[in-house]
Amino acid sequence: MLVAVGLLISVAVAVHVEAKSRATPTPGACESSVTNCGTDKCLTFGRTTQVCTACANTHAPINGTCVAVADAAVTTAGCAKSDDATPDAGVCEKCGDAFVLFQGGCYPKDPATSLICATTSTDAGKCGTCKDGLIPNTAASATTDACDLCDSTCKTCSEKESETKCETCYEGYYFDSNTKTCTACPTNCAACTDANTCQTCKAGYLLGTGTCDACASGYLPDANNANCFSCSVENCVQASAANTCSKCGPAFFLSGSGTSATCGTCPTGCDQCDTDTNHQNCDTDKCSEGFFYTANSDTTKNYGTCTKCTVENCKTCSSTACTACKEGFGLVGDTAKTCTACSIKNCGICNDDVTKCTGCKAGFGPVKNGSAITACNQCSTGCESCLNLGLGLVCDVCSNSSQVPVDDECVDVNAKVCTKDPSSGSCASCLNGYMFYNGACLSPYKASSMGICSKDNQFLVGEALVCKECKAGFVPIDGTCTPIGDINKGTTRVAGDNVCMKADGTPVEKTATKCEACKDTNNNYFFFNGGCYPITLSSGTSVGSKLCSAATDGKCTAAATNAPFPLDTNTGTFTLCPAGCGQCTSNNNALTCTNCSIGYYNSASGSPFNCTACPSGCTVCTDATTCTTCWNGSGPDANGKCPDPPSSSSSGLSGGAIAGIVIAVLLVLGGLGGFLGWWFGCRGK
Known part of the structure; x- marks a missing residue:
């Protein structure tokens, strides 16, 4: 048995049978076509x-x-x-x-x-x-x-025992009947049986041995995504045999058959033209951007014409007015609305007032003065959108949907670091000691050097790196440093639409760095170590859902299945595990380690675990010399060595030391020296 020396996180336990686990809405940026909506609403x-x-x-x-x-x-x-x-x-x-x-x-x-x-x-x-x-x-x-x-991954859900449970999943997710949750399929997979076995691929990809692969350059997939055929037909997107086009891209139609098939051009402004009129008219509501559709006077006909919007740089319009402008232009005017260029260079959205930018163009990130965007700077190569965190831009969505943002670079998916969001080029959650931040995965060093969360405030929950205290104006929500205005939406100082609270029950100040309590009328959030954690937001991928399954009045009332830390239902406290231990149980205030943290291995023959540090830079190992996964998600080299983590002068931390963070930050005794020694001193071994 290991004697508990950790700092206890007070969580008063209460009973409230009506508590419901609901997904909490998180409004965000609006599309350019949306007008008169509040910022990020x-x-x-x-x-x-x-x-x-x-x-x-x-x-x-x-x-x-x-x-x-x-x-x-x-x-x-x-x-x-x-x-x-x-x-x-x-x-x-x-x-x-x-x-x-x-x-x-x-x-x-x-x-x-x-x-x-x-x-x-x-x-x-x-x-x-x-x-x-x-x-x-x-x-x-x-x-x-x-x-x-419902949870964001659930297509349909039901309520059982006061919690919402997934019933069916969206494309790109599979249903786990045991947990009643939806989990992401492999990259480019449309349907799968588990995280490793794909059954059907997304359009343009071929099914291999449980994986989906793109056709090589100069080749096109067939209708079933089963084969790749060489095809040089211009504007063709699908082939049934070599040089045999079977489907054309938008604004083109298939003409002819066999190897003589070509892609003809639809009328100007039409994305999909009608076959009944020899492609001279447009299918219903299939006009291109900047054109409006006029139906045929004969209502039995399912085709019409597309006419160019009269307002320059208009994206969508009716026959009488422009309703939305193209990127980089704002819709201004009371009656005769026009599209005027945004004043700020590379601004994508500036409706109503062109001097006020509300969103940057793809590939550019906002530079802010308070909440106001003052400039749009270019993101890193291959990045579609990025965030400015005060010390620079960090990529959060990649242009190539098969890549994900890790440490401000768009890289091929590494499942050991990032659980990919199949609907976009971003991550749904992070592993191997990386911190999740708005769709990106950041190493401990990057999270610290970018000013997101200092190394002294980082700790682990399972494989997820989270923060217990952020820079001014940000607070930990599900372990991620979040702008206070994004979580506390009340317009007054009373507890209304606010979640992150002070100990006296009032909302935290705008310059706060952490929460002291949580308040949520939907009983979705609970307080844990300086932050508010949701029990259902992105269930299965959120940190909170792995700790707690029910909450009342901002306090956890029931630990989640396989929660890493024991919850004492008599005192209402989570007890953190000793250094190197990633999961433990409690009996009469004594802790028994049941699983080692990342960066450690069990050097005992069985239970209780004796957790010993892995080799330098290694997060998963079987003994003191055999490493299988390195701090960056890669495997060791031919000599069994991992690449060095970022230098100590960069204020970073990783590998086996990262596993000790949870204790370095929280334990009163013992863990701090061992953790810092691993990260900053062991790389010379």
């Missing part, structure tokens, strides 16, 4: 549906779109404040009988037009069923949301 669910959750004060969200308060549509929807007054804060607090409330907006019950309801209901404020990515809220009313969010 757009919510995406169901994979492709984006709605505004809070508009400018003169507008209100009606079916996901910001509509002027004076517009009849707002009255028709019954959008009002809770006291029936006209909305004046950019949100609806209640809706009319034919509408339901969802995330600050009113949505029609009619499934033909609603973005929320899949089927209707006669009950006030309720949908019969909800659209993909949502689950009906049994407590729904005119003033309470009709639907709750």
Whole structure:
């Protein structure tokens, strides 16, 4: 038995049978076509549906779109404040009988037009069923949301024992019947049975032995993604045999057959042209960007024409007005709206006021003064978007969807470091001692050198590196340093839409560096070591879901299955494991190690574990000389050696030492010296 010498993390245990584990919405940046929505107030669910959750004060969200308060549509929807007054804060607090409330907006019950309801209901404020990515809220009313969010990876979910459980998954994920969660398939895989076995590949990739591979240059896949054929036909995207095109790209149509097949050009402004009229007209609503569709006067015909928008640099329009501008232009004007270039170079979104940039172009990241973007600087090579953390830009999404951002570089997926988000060129979670940050995985050194989290505040939960205290204005949410404004959304100092709190129950100050308590009316967050952790946000990949399965009043009430740290239900405390131990149990205040942390191996013959440091730079080893995984996710060289971690002068940490971080930061005795010695001193072995 190992005597517990760790600092105890106080978590008062309470019983609350009505606590529900719901996915917590995290609004973010809006697409360029969205107008009059507050900064970072757009919510995406169901994979492709984006709605505004809070508009400018003169507008209100009606079916996901910001509509002027004076517009009849707002009255028709019954959008009002809770006291029936006209909305004046950019949100609806209640809706009319034919509408339901969802995330600050009113949505029609009619499934033909609603973005929320899949089927209707006669009950006030309720949908019969909800659209993909949502689950009906049994407590729904005119003033309470009709639907709750499923986990972001779940296509459909249900409620069982007060928790939401996945039932079906989106493409690129597989269903785990034991945990009722959805887990990412291998890269470029559309359907799989587990994390290593692909059944069907995404378009353009071929199924190998459980993996998906792209066709070589000059070759195209067939319709079943089973073969690659040499094909030189211009604008062809799919072939049925050598030099036999079977499908053309957007704005082109297949003409002829066999080896004589070519790709003809559709009418100007048409992405998909009609076969019934010899490709002289456009299929319904298949116009290119900058064109609008006009249906045929004969309503039995499923084709029409595409006409160029009259406003220069307009992205989408009707026959009378521009509705959204192309990237780099803002839609300005009261009636005769025009597209005017954004004032800031490389700004992508600047609606209403072209001097105020709300989002940079792809490949550029924002430089901010407070919340205002003052410049858009270029991201690293191959990076689609990047974040400015005060000490420079860090890539968070790669242009090539088969790559992921690791330490500000877009690299091929390494499953030992990054669990890839199959829908984008980013990570869903990080392993092997890397820290997750907004879709990127950062080594301990990078997280420290970029000012995200200093080495003294880093610690491990399983293989995930998390932070217990951030720089001013940021607080740990699920172990990631998050801007306070992104988690505390209340407009006053009272505990409303705020999660990260002070010990006295009021929201933390704007300059805070950590949380002292957590408050969440949905009982989704619990307090742990300076941060607030969700129990269901990205379940299976979030740190919080691996620690806790139920929470009440900001406190964990039940430890998750296989949680690394024991939760004492009598005192309500998590007890951290001793140095080198990644998982332990507790009995009468004595700890027994049941699994070693990364960077350590069990030198005992069985249990209890005796955790001994791996060779320098190694995170997974079987003994003192045999390494299988290095600190950067690579394997050792021919001599069994790992590459050196970043130098000590760079304030970094990694490998076996990283495993000791959890104790270096938190243990009162013993762990600090051993941990620092490993990282800064052992590389010369």
